[in-house]
Amino acid sequence: MSVLDSRVVVVTGGSLGIGFEVAKTCAAEGASVVIAARGRADLERAAEQLRQVSKHNPVFYPLDVGKYDQVQAFALWCSERFPEIHGLVNCAGVYGPIGKTHEVSMAEFSSTVQINFLGTVYMCHAFVPLLKSPGRKKIVNYSGGGAATPFANFSAYATSKIAIVRFTENLSQELAAGAFDINCVAPGFVVTRLHEATLAAGPQAATQKFFEATKKQIEGGGFAPAKAARLTLFLLSPESDGITGKFISAPWDPWQDRVFQDRLRADPDFATLRRIDDKAFFKRQ
Numbered sequence: 001m002s003v004l005d006s007r008v009v010v011v012t013g014g015s016l017g018i019g020f021e022v023a024k025t026c027a028a029e030g031a032s033v034v035i036a037a038r039g040r041a042d043l044e045r046a047a048e049q050l051r052q053v054s055k056h057n058p059v060f061y062p063l064d065v066g067k068y069d070q071v072q073a074f075a076l077w078c079s080e081r082f083p084e085i086h087g088l089v090n091c092a093g094v095y096g097p098i099g100k101t102h103e104v105s106m107a108e109f110s111s112t113v114q115i116n117f118l119g120t121v122y123m124c125h126a127f128v129p130l131l132k133s134p135g136r137k138k139i140v141n142y143s144g145g146g147a148a149t150p151f152a153n154f155s156a157y158a159t160s161k162i163a164i165v166r167f168t169e170n171l172s173q174e175l176a177a178g179a180f181d182i183n184c185v186a187p188g189f190v191v192t193r194l195h196e197a198t199l200a201a202g203p204q205a206a207t208q209k210f211f212e213a214t215k216k217q218i219e220g221g222g223f224a225p226a227k228a229a230r231l232t233l234f235l236l237s238p239e240s241d242g243i244t245g246k247f248i249s250a251p252w253d254p255w256q257d258r259v260f261q262d263r264l265r266a267d268p269d270f271a272t273l274r275r276i277d278d279k280a281f282f283k284r285q
């Protein structure tokens with residue numbers, strides 16, 4: 001039996017890059033996959049490729065996650081086609097404006113937050129009532145650069161991505177009694193179309209250091225998107241039951257290790273956003 005047999009998984013940003021790799025991995029493991037993204041042509045190509053590895057007929061839906069009316073319509077569309085939805089993966093995102101905050105377009109800054117952060121919020125708001133499962137219900141949100149360290153000149157992207165981490169923690173506590181596991185993935189530097197924006201912006205806007213690092217990472221191939229997809233598969237599967245409210249790095253954390261998994265379940269402060277300098281954490285009574 002495959003890991004996700006008989007499960008329905010919705011993936012935003014599922015037509016390209018990491019989102020597509022997640023959708024393909026889920027489909028190959030038996031899931032019935034629904035992909036959503038803004039570009040119909042990309043969705044059609046992705047669905048055709050998914051059919052080659054899937055037992056089911058993958059379906060797609062053109063969607064701008066930053067527009068709540070579209071998210072609501074998508075949720076209704078899904079509810080009419082599937083009696084149960086077992087997992088939600090929020091991969092949709094954009095880089096947004098690149099440069100010093102006081103020099104970039106505030107309209108572009110706002111749009112980035114709207115898509116990256118509020119898009120994730122909108123999807124959770126609309127789909128949490130639809131998630132049903134005989135086991136635990138799963139949500140995987142995607143963070144990114146700037147969530148764990150400063151990411152100067154990419155403030156719209158970085159702050160929207162760190163907001164997703166805290167939102168994930170909050171939502172996991174809000175839904176703790178509802179058999180939900182809600183976690184956040186940091187995929188590492190995966191070579192996608194996002195990084196074309198860095199090269200186009202140039203070293204002055206992106207900072208010389210990050211511009212050169214981006215070129216080097218692209219030349220070296222970066223981290224394979226399969227790393228993030230495998231972690232996402234784990235977080236959607238029964239194997240991760242009881243792990244919730246965590247921020248996990250696909251390339252850097254030993255998430256496949258049982259000792260690490262046990263600590264994720266047992267330690268409420270582990271793999272979360274916490275200030276740690278000169279602070280001792282005490283076990284809650």
